[in-house]
Amino acid sequence: MTEFGKSLAMTETTIPGLLIAELPVHGDSRGWFKENWQREKMVAAGLPDFGPVQNNVSFNDAVGTTRGIHAEPWDKWVSVATGRIFGAWVDLREGPSFGAVFTAELDPSRAIFVPRGVGNSYQTLEPDTAYTYLVNDHWSPDAEYSFLNLADETTAIDWPIPLSEVEISAKDLAHPRLADVTPIPPKKTLVIGANGQLGRALRDAYGDGQAFEYATRDDIDLADPDFVGARRWRDYGTIINAAAYTAVDLAETPEGREHAWAANVTGAAALARIATANGITLVHVSSDYVFDGTKQGEYSEDDQVRPLGVYGQTKAAGDAIVSTVPQHYIIRTSWVIGEGKNFVRTMASLAERGVDPKVVDDQTGRLTFTTDIAAAIRHLLETRSPFGIYNVTGAGEPMTWAALAAEVFAATGHDRSRVTGVSTSDYFASATGPVAPRPENSVLSLQKIEATGFVPAPMLESLALYL
Structure with a gap:
């Protein structure tokens, strides 16, 4: 009854x-x-x-x-x-x-x-x-x-x-x-941008099990209207968007502006629609370039965005769209180092070849290694931390690009004094193409991610391991 x-x-x-x-x-x-x-x-x-x-x-x-x-x-x-x-x-x-x-x-x-x-x-x-x-x-x-x-x-x-x-x-x-009985497998995780620096780190972190799929630009074109119907999306629990247009200077050209908006905004919007319609958790990677760098002190997740250039504007627009997804993590990071061409490899190569570089010394931030970003994403997903924006960089005292270049020289057995610091304006004085404005302060607060139990590795320790 x-x-x-x-x-x-x-x-x-x-x-x-x-x-x-x-x-x-x-x-x-x-x-x-x-x-x-x-x-x-x-x-x-x-x-x-x-x-x-x-x-x-x-x-x-x-x-x-x-x-x-x-x-x-x-x-x-x-x-x-x-x-x-x-x-x-x-x-x-x-x-x-x-x-x-x-x-x-x-x-x-x-x-x-x-x-x-x-x-x-x-x-x-x-x-x-x-x-x-x-x-x-x-x-x-x-x-x-x-x-x-x-x-x-x-x-x-x-x-x-x-x-x-x-x-x-x-x-x-x-x-x-x-x-x-054939067991029902768990919902799948799709990594988009699998051939990029972060995409490769995510593959290393998660492996090639049946629950994980990795898509390159050849596999998925976010600007293609047919993309939304390309998969049975209810079989996916998480999408990690590691794809982005990151050529900050080229983004200032007419063609680059088009590509930046297509990848960083139109693509993010397509993923947001899919995630919202299918109850998927969307992980989206953002940038310190959403800020203008004029703040005294560290930027928190709650600071208002004020991008300077086209790249920063597209990243800020993408963040705003992804924030409407009920289940989302936006990972803001800075000065990313992973596999492939990057600042650390360039400095190590110059040191070995006997070149004494001039490096910018009026921009301050922290290096972020892709292994740390991948580990932070995995931590947030596995602990089911509250959805929202999280800053993720290496830990430690912030440094300038010139100071970090000197650390690379010293770590590879060369004289750190071979690195000369110059202003951003002097560094780009002879540039023949457009130069995007850079934030002078790219230091992101790590308090929120640390409160979830994730402790970012000190960036100088990660640099030593990387080299």
Whole structure:
């Protein structure tokens, strides 16, 4: 019998992510009423904001009708409109809880949230039972499903009515035993810009498992309108956007301006639409160039952006777009060093070739190695830190480019005094093409990322290891 007057409450079960819910039902002699799905209240009570897109109802005439065990690659909110059921849920996801079982009775005053990959089944305990479920994806023949036999001996579900006495479809009777079940894999992570400096560091950090995909510009063109429909996006849990146009001086030319806006803004907008529509976490890498460098002291994540040049303007615009995605991390960084051509390799090469360089000494910041950015991204995702903007650079006392060049010379066994400091204006005095304005202060505060438990490596230690 339906219990009236409960308070809304969510309770964890023995299966990770499977939540049983007590629902307030209001009734009298005329019947009853309940809010079967109320996003604001239920999210506040602890239900994931899973974004349902479809509502289904299964009506069952007789007592003992038994259906399942089906695991689909989407989340479900399961409840009963009329009648009563015995439900059994089996974890069919890859991982340590594979095969775990949870059972409970559901009536109109109790519902359950079934996460992606957990097998769902039920047996009706009253006639004329209407079983309802909200799902957050549309059915697709391309989706990966898993099924388990209702009579599997390993899970040994204690059905109230023996299976030999109830109505079961021939299809459900033919499902495999647990040992033969294909587990539902976790949602995938897609790294865009996989051939860049950060993309290569992310590949090193995550490896080449089935849960990770790496896309180059040849694989994905963010400016292509067909990109949005190029994949079954509900199979992805995270997109890491490591692609960007970073030629700050060329961005000041007409052609460069077009390319910078296409990659850094139009591309970011396409990813933001996909992430928002499909409940994906979007990780986007930004830059110190969103600031004008006039602040005294470190820039925090809350400081207003004031970009000087085209590159900084496109990065600031991309940040604003990505910030509208419900699940987003924006990683602001500076002076990035990774595999390929970069400042440190250039200085080391000049030292070895006997060239005594003039290096800018009126810009201050910290080096950031791509290994640290990759580690910070992985930390934020794995710890499920609050969404938002995070500064990520190397730690330690800020330095000028000239001081860092001297450190490279010394670390490679050369005289640091061979490096001469010059102003930015003097350095670019003989430039024949456009020169983008640079922020003089690129120092980013690390307090917010450190508060999550991530401690960036000291940049001079990372520099020594890199060399």
